[in-house]
Amino acid sequence: PAAGLAEAEIVTPKMRQTAEKLAATALQDTTAYDLVESLTTEIGPRLAGTEAEARARDWAVKKLKQLGFKNVRIEPFEVPLWQRGVEKAEITSPFPQPLYITTLGGSVATPPEGVEGDLVSFPSLAALQAVRAGSLRGKIVFVDQVMTRTQDGSGYGVAVQKRRETAFAAHKAGAVGALIRSVGTSSHRFAHTGQMKAITDTSVGPSVPSAALSAPDADQLARALSRDEPLRLRLTLTPQTQARAPSGNVIAEIPGRERPDEIVLIGAHLDSWDQGTGAVDDGAGVGIVTGAAKVIMDNLRRAPKRTIRVVYFGAEEVGLVGAKAYAEAHSRELENHIVGTESDFGADKIWRFDTRIAEAKLPVAKAIGDVLLPLGIGPGNNEASGGPDMKYVREAGVPVVTLLQNGWDYFDLHHTPNDTLDKIDPAKLAQNVAAYAAFVYLVAEMDEDFRE
Amino acid sequence: PAAGLAEAEIVTPKMRQTAEKLAATALQDTTAYDLVESLTTEIGPRLAGTEAEARARDWAVKKLKQLGFKNVRIEPFEVPLWQRGVEKAEITSPFPQPLYITTLGGSVATPPEGVEGDLVSFPSLAALQAVRAGSLRGKIVFVDQVMTRTQDGSGYGVAVQKRRETAFAAHKAGAVGALIRSVGTSSHRFAHTGQMKAITDTSVGPSVPSAALSAPDADQLARALSRDEPLRLRLTLTPQTQARAPSGNVIAEIPGRERPDEIVLIGAHLDSWDQGTGAVDDGAGVGIVTGAAKVIMDNLRRAPKRTIRVVYFGAEEVGLVGAKAYAEAHSRELENHIVGTESDFGADKIWRFDTRIAEAKLPVAKAIGDVLLPLGIGPGNNEASGGPDMKYVREAGVPVVTLLQNGWDYFDLHHTPNDTLDKIDPAKLAQNVAAYAAFVYLVAEMDEDFRE
Ligand SMILES: [Zn+2]
Ligand SMILES: [Zn+2]
Ligand SMILES: [Zn+2]
Ligand SMILES: [Zn+2]
Numbered sequence: 001p002a003a004g005l006a007e008a009e010i011v012t013p014k015m016r017q018t019a020e021k022l023a024a025t026a027l028q029d030t031t032a033y034d035l036v037e038s039l040t041t042e043i044g045p046r047l048a049g050t051e052a053e054a055r056a057r058d059w060a061v062k063k064l065k066q067l068g069f070k071n072v073r074i075e076p077f078e079v080p081l082w083q084r085g086v087e088k089a090e091i092t093s094p095f096p097q098p099l100y101i102t103t104l105g106g107s108v109a110t111p112p113e114g115v116e117g118d119l120v121s122f123p124s125l126a127a128l129q130a131v132r133a134g135s136l137r138g139k140i141v142f143v144d145q146v147m148t149r150t151q152d153g154s155g156y157g158v159a160v161q162k163r164r165e166t167a168f169a170a171h172k173a174g175a176v177g178a179l180i181r182s183v184g185t186s187s188h189r190f191a192h193t194g195q196m197k198a199i200t201d202t203s204v205g206p207s208v209p210s211a212a213l214s215a216p217d218a219d220q221l222a223r224a225l226s227r228d229e230p231l232r233l234r235l236t237l238t239p240q241t242q243a244r245a246p247s248g249n250v251i252a253e254i255p256g257r258e259r260p261d262e263i264v265l266i267g268a269h270l271d272s273w274d275q276g277t278g279a280v281d282d283g284a285g286v287g288i289v290t291g292a293a294k295v296i297m298d299n300l301r302r303a304p305k306r307t308i309r310v311v312y313f314g315a316e317e318v319g320l321v322g323a324k325a326y327a328e329a330h331s332r333e334l335e336n337h338i339v340g341t342e343s344d345f346g347a348d349k350i351w352r353f354d355t356r357i358a359e360a361k362l363p364v365a366k367a368i369g370d371v372l373l374p375l376g377i378g379p380g381n382n383e384a385s386g387g388p389d390m391k392y393v394r395e396a397g398v399p400v401v402t403l404l405q406n407g408w409d410y411f412d413l414h415h416t417p418n419d420t421l422d423k424i425d426p427a428k429l430a431q432n433v434a435a436y437a438a439f440v441y442l443v444a445e446m447d448e449d450f451r452e
Numbered sequence: 453p454a455a456g457l458a459e460a461e462i463v464t465p466k467m468r469q470t471a472e473k474l475a476a477t478a479l480q481d482t483t484a485y486d487l488v489e490s491l492t493t494e495i496g497p498r499l500a501g502t503e504a505e506a507r508a509r510d511w512a513v514k515k516l517k518q519l520g521f522k523n524v525r526i527e528p529f530e531v532p533l534w535q536r537g538v539e540k541a542e543i544t545s546p547f548p549q550p551l552y553i554t555t556l557g558g559s560v561a562t563p564p565e566g567v568e569g570d571l572v573s574f575p576s577l578a579a580l581q582a583v584r585a586g587s588l589r590g591k592i593v594f595v596d597q598v599m600t601r602t603q604d605g606s607g608y609g610v611a612v613q614k615r616r617e618t619a620f621a622a623h624k625a626g627a628v629g630a631l632i633r634s635v636g637t638s639s640h641r642f643a644h645t646g647q648m649k650a651i652t653d654t655s656v657g658p659s660v661p662s663a664a665l666s667a668p669d670a671d672q673l674a675r676a677l678s679r680d681e682p683l684r685l686r687l688t689l690t691p692q693t694q695a696r697a698p699s700g701n702v703i704a705e706i707p708g709r710e711r712p713d714e715i716v717l718i719g720a721h722l723d724s725w726d727q728g729t730g731a732v733d734d735g736a737g738v739g740i741v742t743g744a745a746k747v748i749m750d751n752l753r754r755a756p757k758r759t760i761r762v763v764y765f766g767a768e769e770v771g772l773v774g775a776k777a778y779a780e781a782h783s784r785e786l787e788n789h790i791v792g793t794e795s796d797f798g799a800d801k802i803w804r805f806d807t808r809i810a811e812a813k814l815p816v817a818k819a820i821g822d823v824l825l826p827l828g829i830g831p832g833n834n835e836a837s838g839g840p841d842m843k844y845v846r847e848a849g850v851p852v853v854t855l856l857q858n859g860w861d862y863f864d865l866h867h868t869p870n871d872t873l874d875k876i877d878p879a880k881l882a883q884n885v886a887a888y889a890a891f892v893y894l895v896a897e898m899d900e901d902f903r904e
Contacts, residue, residue, distance in 0.1 A: 037675070040672075041547065041672060041675045041676055041679075042546075042547050042676075042679075043547070043549075044543075044547065044548075044549030044550075044672075045549060045550070052548070052549070091496075094494075095493065095494045095495070095496065096496075096504070097495075097496030097497060097504070097729070098496075098497070100869055187870075187874055187875070188640050188642070188870050189642065189728075189868075189869040189870050189872065190640070190641065190642075215874070216870070216872040216873070216874050219872075219873070219874055220492075220493060220496075220729070220872070220873075223489070223493045223873075224493055224494075227493075227494075276641075277549070277672070416641075417552055417641040418639075418640050418641050418668070420641065420668040420671075420672070421668070421671070421672075421675075422639055422667070422668050422671055423639070
């Protein structure tokens with residue numbers, strides 16, 4: 001058991017030296033940036049199920065083959081397709097003016113002429129959920145709950161419940177429409193979109209048309225409501241849905257030289273929301289994991305012992321559809337997944353190394369973590385999620401880690417049109433690639449693993 | 453002549469003390485913030501000639517009367533009305549994706565289905581103007597000239613030529629549409645709107661439909677063009693115009709106690725662009741000049757010697773239409789205008805005191821400037837514009853000054869939806885009010901003036 005091993009037995013001095021050399025090489029390598037530049041420029045927005053997402057898969061296959069990866073393939077699946085239409089909100093009385101909104105993913109449509117109603121504001125989702133069924137007949141509800149800026153992204157988990165549940169709670173209350181203060185931390189006027197419940201979730205109840213307001217617009221409504229006159233709004237949303245559309249995961253490998261059946265899974269998601277070009281979410285992740293694998297592939301005399309598998313998940317944004325497809329398609333292989341991790345939290349520097357592994361194997365994480373320290377990455381906790389697309393493999397027992405990016409600014413851009421290439425700092429991106437390269441090499445090469 | 457006067461004779465110790473007391477009071481006064489809060493919340497966007505601008509005038513009359521000003525009135529005039537419609541741009545080939553644009557004020561419309569053409573990029577307006585007439589038949593031109601961030605706003609003068617001239621130069625070249633990189637300094641995805649040539653300028657030649665691209669979109673086009681394939685765009689703009697619509701200037705006064713015919717003119721503009729709520733441009737100015745006059749009115753035993761006239765200009769954004777109407781309506785009075793100044797550069801702290809007065813009267817400016825120094829305001833040059841709406845009175849010989857705000861961030865917000873109340877820092881706004889209160893009091897009270 002690892003508990004009995006000295007660190008130098010887990011990560012030998014020679015392995016450490018190799019990892020450090022790979023990291024140093026990665027800091028100078030531009031593969032990651034070149035990929036995200038290409039993806040965001042030549043494909044741009046790539047919503048799950050669209051023709052643009054299909055073009056992104058073709059782009060990925062071509063790039064991964066050009067880079068020299070093996071076993072490059074698409075694993076197709078289907079996904080419902082939801083697409084925004086007109087999205088318009090305005091105060092009609094007493095202070096007529098337009099508001100800036102974005103339709104929430106999965107929202108039902110209003111009639112073409114919209115719905116109009118008096119606005120009722122709630123300080124939290126819980127407050128809306130507490131009202132009597134049917135007591136808000138004809139109203140438009142507004143959940144004005146503020147998201148807290150945090151470095152580790154923990155503000156998101158709380159805020160996202162509001163995005164998921166408001167439209168359903170509003171329907172129960174009898175409302176005709178619902179608005180939420182954006183799940184985001186920016187002061188610009190783009191509202192942050194995002195999926196309500198998973199697009200594949202067939203158990204959801206009825207809901208009302210719903211949209212997010214930018215923070216300045218939410219502030220504006222709060223001020224307008226403070227005038228103590230009824231505030232009347234009109235909301236027009238005409239999204240359309242289609243039951244089935246093609247999606248898929250793209251997979252590439254560096255086959256292991258000694259234990260090819262043992263998989264080190266590194267992922268990112270290829271789809272994006274429809275308004276930005278998906279640079280920090282998640283073009284950066286695509287660049288980081290691919291760039292790291294490329295550095296390993298090109299700078300070692302022989303491939304590492306285990307197989308390194310790069311997965312670009314499809315249809316993440318609309319409810320982890322690619323993640324589920326992967327876990328199902330590879331269910332018999334999951335016991336050979338040594339570790340899984342996804343880069344899906346932007347491109348700022350990695351500052352923390354979290355794990356979710358057997359307690360007894362924490363010394364293995366410690367030995368690896370020590371190699372990451374010079375990159376400015378400190379030890380974290382043993383409660384990592386591994387990233388959104390690791391949900392199903394994690395639930396199936398695959399150990400996961402998170403190389404946690406600094407998320408301080410991430411939710412300024414997340415799911416808005418502002419998620420564009422210029423927001424990525426190439427030097428910070430390279431630090432990510434370096435950390436991934438060192439980590440992935442060590443796990444693929446070491447004799448230890450993370451299970452009991 | 454002032455040149456012979458000691459500073460203490462221009463601004464007596466007692467006047468200085470009063471000015472300092474007014475400034476200190478202004479730093480605690482919330483009138484300015486309350487006004488901009490009210491204007492941006494209860495009126496919101498107020499484009500020249502619209503019903504919203506008319507509501508803003510009614511709001512202004514009511515507020516100015518409530519505050520205790522005298523001779524509150526509207527001086528009406530007419531203005532052509534231009535309103536944006538659909539605005540859509542997309543790369544159709546080889547990298548299909550939407551772009552974020554804003555129609556430039558005064559742009560002509562495309563057909564409803566838009567225009568499509570290959571994109572031709574120019575590094576500057578001059579480069580476009582240098583092409584042979586008719587040589588860009590069927591193309592869409594793109595002037596990719598970057599605006600420089602400066603503290604004093606000097607980057608704007610250069611950049612704005614591109615906004616004014618591109619559509620006309622593009623027409624001469626035979627193009628079917630024109631795009632410019634936004635006149636702005638932000639990295640968000642809102643393009644900055646603004647008027648091309650003055651809406652009242654009947655001498656303008658033919659032009660093509662034209663829009664501004666956000667900086668990230670301009671970057672995207674530059675990258676896409678670097679792929680060496682023809683880049684095809686579709687541009688759809690459906691603005692509408694109407695020959696005449698009502699506008700007006702709103703005027704209020706503190707009559708002078710000794711020389712009521714001599715006017716100290718302080719202005720701001722009441723209209724705004726249609727996408728933000730006109731907080732920094734120019735709700736802030738409305739608050740600053742009114743707040744300053746209010747502090748003077750409420751905190752002196754007697755009114756100053758000269759009349760303080762507050763003017764809210766209408767239809768500034770579309771080409772200084774209110775400024776011209778004012779200069780015409782008051783032409784016989786202009787020789788009694790002691791000084792004119794407008795606050796129209798946001799709400800960051802004032803850092804410099806510029807003048808355009810007789811050389812011989814620079815000691816008068818120096819004496820006033822010394823009172824402003826403790827507010828962090830240093831001496832500037834003698835080439836002030838006085839603000840956009842001072843153009844015609846300045847040209848008629850009225851001395852002008854500029855209490856110059858720090859414009860470092862101004863063009864991040866200017867003419868975009870992001871120009872909202874949350875961008876105003878009440879403490880910085882109060883510093884503006886303090887500077888205006890001290891300056892206006894001194895000029896209204898002193899025996900000197902700024903002319904030879
Ligand atoms: Zn993501
Ligand atoms: Zn996302
Ligand atoms: Zn202005
Ligand atoms: Zn302006």
